[in-house]
Amino acid sequence: MADNSDKSERISDAEHAVMEALWQRSPLTASQVCEDVCETRDWSLATVKTLLSRLVSKQAVATRPDGRRFLYTPLLARTDYAGSESRRLVDRLFGGRAAPLFAQLAESEALTENDLAEMEALLRELRK
DSSP states (O other): OOOOTTTSOOOOHHHHHHHHHHHHSOSBOHHHHHHHHHHHHTOOHHHHHHHHHHHHHTTSEEEEEETTEEEEEESSOHHHHHHHHHHHHHHHHHTTOSHHHHHHHHHTTOOOHHHHHHHHHHHHHHHO
């Protein structure tokens, strides 16, 4: 799937919750998205419809008619979104360098032994 992050506006936290529902399974109707997110976020169906409309405008979600309702499908792949958000975080908080991010995580004890093992394996793979 193409990386739409350069073409579209940034996705808000609320819009991200809708995207998560669509990434888990799609296509979905607005009502189905609401079933996934409304209760935990104390949202109404109208809120979900507004967020879906914004995501369509941002070219992150496609819509197609299905009888009297619409079906929504993500156009932005989750991996593309995670990559662009990760890059934005590193650029904004750590001057474009990833090493200080890992140092910060290590200092705040946010990394588990499992995390460290996965990172070591990744580094070994990248050096091949």
